[in-house]
């Protein structure tokens with residue numbers, strides 16, 4: 001998976017993503033990250049990238065030409081290397097809200113381009129020309145597109161084969177099957193008088209797995225009834241019989 005980020009602040013993106021998992025994954029060749037500075041594609045001596053919006057209004061807009069030419073520099077390289085035209089994700093509050101399912105879908109791509117806007121946004125004409133996906137990371141307004149892009153790159157990278165040491169953990173993290181992750185414990189066995197649930201010390205992996213599934217269901221029902229409804233609708237809710245059997249385990 002090759003990530004390409006179109007940005008006015010390349011250092012912010014590359015610095016923020018060279019964390020343990022992503023830094024190691026890039027070193028291992030599982031993913032690559034390229035930042036392209038949109039300002040390098042301006043055609044005016046002051047390297048100005050923004051201008052006033054037609055029709056008035058507060059703030060400035062990023063102009064189309066530098067964004068388009070910066071994108072084309074990426075697309076040309078991908079096509080020259082035999083790749084297909086990449087998906088271009090414009091992060092914006094006007095997009096589809098990002099979730100784990102979308103991350104799983106995007107992790108199947110070979111190339112992903114992220115377009116980071118600033119100011120009040122980008123001229124609609126270049127968005128219409130190059131953007132394939134409009135994505136929001138939540139219903140709030142940020143300063144620029146770099147943080148949302150980094151959030152998405154982190155979430156997608158974790159799902160690329162070889163990036164996580166123990167691939168299984170991606171399988172059982174929160175939101176898999178619409179369930180939140182179960183509570184986790186580690187040493188010491190007693191902390192401030194609080195103990196670890198006995199079942200986790202039993203060594204019976206089948207029982208531990210069933211207990212964890214039940215815990216995930218209860219946690220999801222309490223904290224995210226919206227997710228639980230989707231989970232239950234898919235008919236994956238534990239049967240009353242299984243609950244009864246687990247109850248007898250204690």
Ligand SMILES: CN1CCN(C(=O)c2nonc2N)CC1
Pocket residue numbers: 091092093116117118119120121122135136137138139140141142143144145148
């Ligand atoms: C131009 N710029 C405006 C602010 N912005 C966001 O608030 C945002 N992006 O993705 N989810 C979000 N929420 C990014 C783009």
